Amino acid sequence: MRGLYRLVLLALVFLISICTVVIIPTYFLKSTLAMGQTRKQCPTEYKANFTDGKFQAEAAEVNCLQGKSGSVGIEYPDRNGTFKLAEPNKRIGKGRLVVPKNSGATVGLVSKLNKKRILNLIAVGFSKKTDSSYIFTCNISGSVAIGSIPKISICTNIPYNRTARSTDSRTKALPKSEGAPVNARQFCSALASSGYPWDYDYVSNTKAGLDIRDKDICQLALEKCEKNPEKKAEDTCQITNQGSWRDYDPNANKLNVLLQCSDRSQPYYAQGEGKDIDTLVSKLKQQSYTDKAKNCALYLYNNDEVLISPQGNDRTLIHTEETNAGFVINGLVGEAKIIGSKDPRTDQPIVTPLKARESYRFKDSTDTGKAQPLSREEFRKVATLPVVKAFVDCKNWELEETCAEVQKYGETLLPATDVEQVTIKGFEVWKATINLAKPGISVALADSRRVTAANFNQFVQQQQASLILGGIYRLGNWNLRSQGTTRSSGTQAAYTILALDSNNRPKMVTLTDPGSSIDLNQYPFVLQAGPRLVRDGKAALTAESVKREKHTLSVTNRDFRRAGICISQDQAKLYYVLRNSPGMSITDLAKVMASEQIGCWQAMNLDGGMGPALAYEGQAKAPPDNSGTSKAEAQPFMIVVREK
Known part of the structure; x- marks a missing residue:
């Protein structure tokens, strides 16, 4: 009897070992407060399931930190699309890290099974001028240094969202005929694991006011994807992108809708007003379905915002900063493309190549389509900004593998x-x-x-x-x-x-x-x-x-x-x-x-x-x-x- 017990126990251990091998690899985001000489380890980790280059639905766990001038923590959209600070340790999948000015945090996405695989490293905040945020999975605003290796990065396109416009004094005296005040509207897209089909959902304005849903937007997008008649029975759906756009904004009244698919050299693209989101997205959705396009991700952004697309197979490091009249994107390591608003000559978005030691400046809703070289002194000034120094400082990262990676960035920036x-x-x-x-x-x-x-x-x-x-x-x-x-x-x-x-x-x-x-x-x-x-x-x-x-x-x-x-x-x-x-x-x-x-x-x-x-x-x-x-x-x- 004792021998039989041992045999059953050994079989159970063997079965558990097999299960451990076939479990989907788990990746995690580690968020650490780092400002000046202070550093505080977060009590928990963001967690994400990651397979075949795509995220599963349940993606994050909350970390709450304290900065020098306020709370640093995760916010998440509630049913009406408003971001609220999450409670510590509450499991969420659609959150954002909000960092007040004069505070900072570092966020690293690495493999938990193979820690040498560094996917994305982000330093957020460290600005004396603006609040900053990192919206899971790739959206950024304010002062951010984001590093990635394009071949394995989770971020094909990194939306840069402006925050200053939503509180601009010019938007506060809108006539009623022009609609509701400026608000950030949430959207989320999901994709079947085989790469086709994709689907989406969003929160928008209605005649009665804000469109309120019983479930969060990404959950609705996942459900629509699961119920899509084009989906194979064996497929599961996962989030590919989420973010926000602003509607009824006279300063940026055009909405850019871009659908990036891996098997298409050019994205599907349309431009219109925020109130026409259904028409715009449905048009691109139909085109992509007709083409059976694979691995599509949806991006919505206003005329005064852009997408940052890392290029090549080597590591890239991009720095962003919001200004009073616009924003600036600096190339520090590697190459990227800045995808902007509509080019009337081609009906496609303006694409601006950005190399290391170059700067892209957006001012007063004007996309010049050009990047300017940074002088040696200008580059040195950017490379020594607090947010960039925090990015390349090993003391702000826990894992030795992460430290080794940021040192490589640091050597390039020296x-x-x-x-x-x-x-x-x-x-x-x-x-x-x-x-x-x-x-x-x-x-x-x-x-x-x-x-x-x-x-x-x-x-x-x-x-x-x-x-x-x-x-x-x-x-x-x-x-x-x-x-x-x-x-x-x-x-x-x-x-x-x-x-x-x-x-x-x-x-x-x-x-x-x-x-x-x-x-x-x-x-x-x-x-x-x-x-x-x-x-x-x-x-x-x-x-x-x-x-x-x-x-x-x-x-x-x-x-x-x-x-x-x-x-x-x-x-x-x-x-x-x-x-x-x-x-x-x-x-x-x-x-x-x-x-x-x-x-x-x-x-x-x-x-x-x-x-x-x-x-x-x-x-x-x-x-x-x-x-x-x-x-x-x-x-x-x-x-x-x-x-x-």
Whole structure:
């Protein structure tokens, strides 16, 4: 009997294991408050069933957070279409995350069974000007950074909804003949699991007032899909998109109806007034049914709103922000298309390509159909906005896989060069960063023999470089190469060499090390200096090491300005450190450069005293200390870093 019991138990465990394997993969949205230095983990998770690229009906679980200036939480539409804050832990499928200004949240959609599959990552809020929201599954408004990989993202099109218009003073004095006040009307579309057919439902105005339903809109859309005579018996229906549009709005009185289907190169499209929604949607529905179009999703948006469509197979990152007269969409990573209102020449919506480092601006209900390039300074400003910084900050994400993914976005956003003033081990220094992995970076030498402290600003303006660095020893003893040309052929067989190959991969060699050698002609950029300060991440300067390199520098003298240059451990960056006043020895410099705040893996000393100099983005941060022309020869070249 006991053996039979064990057999039954083993069979039950085996059956449970099989069931576990065939259960539909569960994906989840994780929402975390993150603003300034504060971070609060949500008590629950949004949950979603996801199969064959489509969501099942039951899609979310509520998280309620507290922001600095109000409640951050999930709202959901009630029977009359009005969004209300949901109770904590109430299970819903049609919610939105509402984030007041000066507060923020991050939302990540990843696979629970395969957490390395990152579908969508969103940072919402962090704005001082506007409230922001993320409407499940893809609708956004206000200040949002949304990242996705188009090939596997749940968001083929991301509707950008404006919020300011609904409270615009121009909409408050409408004559009764023009209809009801401006209101957001809810809609939802659903799709059979085989990809055909699709159906929809919505809340709209009627003569008697707001159309009130006994069930929520997405549930009605699902029921209509399930009862659709075109549906196969074995199919189930699932939500493909939900959102809202505004009717009776004199500022945006046209409604765009777009039906995106996976097997059609162009969407089904119509434009009309909000009150004609039945006619507009029914027309597209009939056309798609006639064509047996597959995997269709419905989008309704006003003339002053757009759809954002990520393109390609690589990751994309888009930033949005509402303005007083419109909104702006910035391309940060990858490519997208902005789908706008009707183009009278084609009767199709205006489609605007948006590349990384480009900006699409919508102003006063005007869609120009063009994206403008962001200058280097403009791009840097967008990339360092609070909402974007929150997106790429690992501290705002729980899973290691999510953290790894946002780091990839962050590496792409990193500026090619950066400068900051930091205090390390009691020493205030300038730290300059050169991101060698960025495409279009060039490191070269510029003749600076006539540059003094007095005319350094003029030299900086002439160079038009992103970064200018000083600290090269006088000519005669040192090997220097720039852009493949030898600028100085030295006789020094000692000291240390920094070299960059044609792909900007760095190498640092100390010539007195046993077995050390380097063919300088193989490297377009060569800088010889010394002594060696850091080896393999640790300060390595001693009086004995200085002697081995045949240098005469004192390791304790603190009478001069100091400078050094180094390679990061991953060989992706160069760091330049400058102490702009006396008080630091080269021993101190070695310890500073080996610190975590700098991050040097291999480092060498540069010419101190008169030589160190620094300029960034056309602004002199630290001029050379050579006020007389007779001393100017001490600085034969300066390092110039340019970004295409």
